[in-house]
Amino acid sequence: MTTAGTAGGDSINHADLSKARAHWIDRDTVAWQVEPEHRHSLALGGLDGDLGVIRLSPGSLSEEQRRKWPHLAGFQALKVDPRDAGLVREALRGRVVAVARDSEGTPLAATGVQIPGVLDDLYAKAATAALGPSGRVVPRLALWAPTARKVELALYGGRGRTVRRMRRDDETGVWSVRGSPSWMGREYTYLVTVYSPAAGEIVTNEVTDPYSLAVTADGVRSRLVSLDAAALKPPGWDRLVKPAAVPLHRASIYELHVRDFSASDASVPEARRGTYTAFRCDSAGMRELRALARDGLTHVHLLPVFDLATVPERRADRTEPEGGLAALPPDSERQQESVARTAATDSFNWGYDPLHYTVPEGSYATEPDRRIAEFRGMVAGLNRAGLRVVMDVVYNHTHSTGVLDPIVPGYYHRLLDDGTVATSTCCAGTAPEHTMMGRLVVDSIVTWARHYKIDGFRFDLMGHHPKANLLAVRHALDALTPDKDGVDGRSIILYGEGWDFGEVAGGARFEQATQAGLAGTGIGTFNDRLRDAVRGGGPFDADPRVQGFGSGLAGAPNGSPANGTPEQRRDRLAGYGDLIRIGLTGSLRDYVLPSGRKGSEVSYNGSPAGYAAGPDDVVTYVDAHDNETLYDALAYKLPRDTPMADRVRMQALSLAMAVLAQGAAFVHAGSERLRSKSLDRNSYDSGDWFNRLLWDCADGNGFGAGLPPKAGNEDRWPYARPLLADPALRPDCAAINACRARFGELLRIRASSPAFALGSAAEIRRRLSFPASAEGVIALHVDTAGLDPRWTSVTVVFNATPSACAQAMPESAGTVALHPVQAVSDDPVVRESAFDPATGTLTVPARTVAVFVRS
Structure with missing residues (x-):
C-alpha cells in the first residue's frame, strides 16, 4: 500500500x-x-x-x-x-x-x-547489525532502510492497528524498536516513508519484513514468533536423530515436489494430500521413500518450499480443474485447456517465485498458520525414513519488485546500465553482489539450517550469484556446531545451477558462482554435458528427436533428419562418448582421456567439457524438473516401434550413467518408475494433472494424459500427438516395476564399493580408466586394490547398442564375476552377462549396464 x-x-x-x-x-x-x-x-x-x-x-x-x-x-x-x-x-x-x-x-x-x-560504502557497518525479529520473550524488530525519511511499525491486533515509532541508527541505516511480551504472535508491517524513483516522489510504503519468520495467509503481513516456541515444534523435534551425513560426492539425491509427492496418492487421507503432513503418513509414497533409502538413496531434494507468491494459501481460495480428465482421449487438447483455465488459482506451481525467503510456504500446510510446525514435521518424517533433506532456494530473483524494492528503492535488485531492473532470471533479478542482499542470502540460509535442520541447499540460477556470496554461505554454515546451534554445519551440502548467461555472463559484473568459477570449492554444479550426451541434442532443439548415447544413437536410428547422415551420427556418437567419459570421472578438467586429451580440452558447445577440480564440484544427472522427463525424452527419441521392455532397459542404462559416476548422483522423482508428464517440457504451472507422481503402477506412469499445455509445448504437438495416442507407449506394472528394480540395484551397487566415490581428483586419475570399447559401448574400470575390502577392481560396461557386446577385461589376478547385486537380479538379461577367463573377455547383452568385480 x-x-x-x-x-x-x-x-x-x-x-x-x-x-x-x-x-x-x-x-x-x-x-x-x-x-x-x-x-x-x-x-x-x-x-x-x-x-x-x-x-x-x-x-x-x-x-x-x-x-x-x-x-x-x-x-x-x-x-x-x-x-x-x-x-x-x-x-x-x-x-x-x-x-x-x-x-x-x-x-x-x-x-x-x-x-x-x-549505500554499501556509507553504511558498511550494517553488514553486522542485528536485523529482523529477535528475542524469545521480549521482541526487537530491526529494518535496514538507510534512504527512508521515516520508518514506523504497524502492529495489528483485536483492536485494529497501532503505529509505533522506530529509531534510526545513523551509522548503519537500521531502524529498530523494542516491544513487550504481549507483541508475540501479533501481525506487523513496516511503514516506510521514502523517495521512490518509480513514483518520482516521496511515498509511504506498507511492507512486510524481509527477515520475516512467519507471515499471515498469502504473506499479507508478517507475524512475530519465536522459532524456539514449543507450539511450533512437532513431538521429538529437539531430540531428532538424523541419518548419517555424507560428503557431496557420496550423495544420491531425489528431486521431489511436496505437492507431487502425495496429491495423487489415495493412501494418504484426503485432507493431508499435497501437504507437509503427508510425509508423516504410512502411505504408499513414504513406503517407497523408505525403500529407496534402504537401497542407498541419501537425500530428498525438495523443490521450493519457502513462501511463494503464486498459489493461494487457503484451500477455499483455490480453483481446481474440472473432473473427468482421465476419460478424455490420450492425445486430446481438452485436458490442457482445462488445466490452463484454473492455473492462476489452483494448488500447483513449482514455486520459483519467492515472496518471503525465510518462511515456509503456507499452501503446503493443512492451514497456513500451521506451516512452521508441519514443515518441521516433514523434515523429521524424512529424517526418520533415513533421508536427509535439501531445500531448493531461489535468491536470484523475487516474484516482483514489490517484495524488496519498496524498502530501499533501487538497491536490492540488479539494475542494468540504464537503471531498469534485470530480468534475465525470468523475473525481477536480485543483486547478491550488494552487501545487504548478499547478507540476506546468508542469514536466510543459516536460519533454515539452525531452526529447520535442513541438510543441504540447491541454489537456483547460482551463476547469477557472486562466487564470494556462495563462499560466505559456506563459511557461515561451517561455523554452526551441534553444541552451539544444534546442527553440524559442515555436513550441509551445497550445489546449484552454475549456468553462465544474462547480464552477468562471462564475469561482466563479478566473479560468478558458475561451473568453472566454483571448481575447487566443494560446492557442486549440475553437469549438463553428460545429460545432453546421454539424452541427445539439447533442451531447446526444434526437433525433439535428436538422439544420444542412451536414446538410440548407437544402432537404433529413428529416421529424423535432425540426426544427420550415418557418418554424422557416428561422429556425434564418438563425441558424446567422450562427454560421458568425462562425466563419469566427475567432470574433471585435468583427467586425461584415452585419446590423450584432458577434460578441459574437449569442447561442449564451445566451453570445456571438463570443468571440475574434484568430485565434490559436480552433480551428475540425466533429468530434472526442467525439460521433459527421461521417459518422455526417450519417447521422442527412441524408434517408435521400440518394445516397452527395451525402453525400460534404455531408461535404466541412462540412469546408470548418473548413479555410477563420480560426484553426486541426482534423479528426478519418479524416473525410477518411468514417470511421464505427457511430454510437457515445462510443467511449472501445469497443475496436478500433468505433474502426477503415481505410486500405484496400476494407475500408469502419467503418459497419455493429453497434449501438454499449449504454452511452451505447442510447437511440439505434431511430434507428440501420435506418440500419446499409441497405447504401446503406456507402460504396465511389469515395466514400471522392472525399472524400479533396476534403479534400486544401481543404488545398491553404488553404495557397495568406494569405487563410485573415490573422493579426490588424484584418486580418480590414479584408479579410474576407460578400456578400449566398441562403438556404442563405454567401459569403465576402477582399481580398488587397498581401498575395497572385498574387491580389487570394479568394471562397468554400458552397452547402448541393440546387440550383445564383447569387452576385453583389463588383465589382473583374481576371479571376475558379475556384481552380487546383479547376480541375483530378477532381470534374466543382465544375468546373462559373463566373463570368459580363457579369453579375458566380458560379454554384456544388448541395452544393458553390467558391473563386474574382481576378488
Missing part, C-alpha cells in the same frame, strides 16, 4: 529521468558515460537542485574500482567535491539527479542515479 507526497519539481521538460544512467559507486565517485570537459553535478530534489547541489569533477577510476565494477570500467569517473561531502548522506534520502552542463550552464544531459555502491 502506498501513499504519496512531493519531492520537488523539474524545470527542464526534455530531460529523460525515467532512466538512471549514472552510478554512484562510493561516497567519493560517480561513474557516468559523459564528456569530462562538461560541468557535472548531482542536483538534489530535482533538476534545479532546489535542495542543494553536489559538485563533481573529472577523475579516473582506480584499479580497485574497476575490479569491483567491471561493467563500468569504461565510464567517466566524476569525483565528489570535498566541500560537498557533508551533503552525501542526506542527499541519498531524497531525489538525486546527475546533470551535465556546458560552460554557459545550459543542461546537456540529465539522468537518475543508481545508489547501491554508495
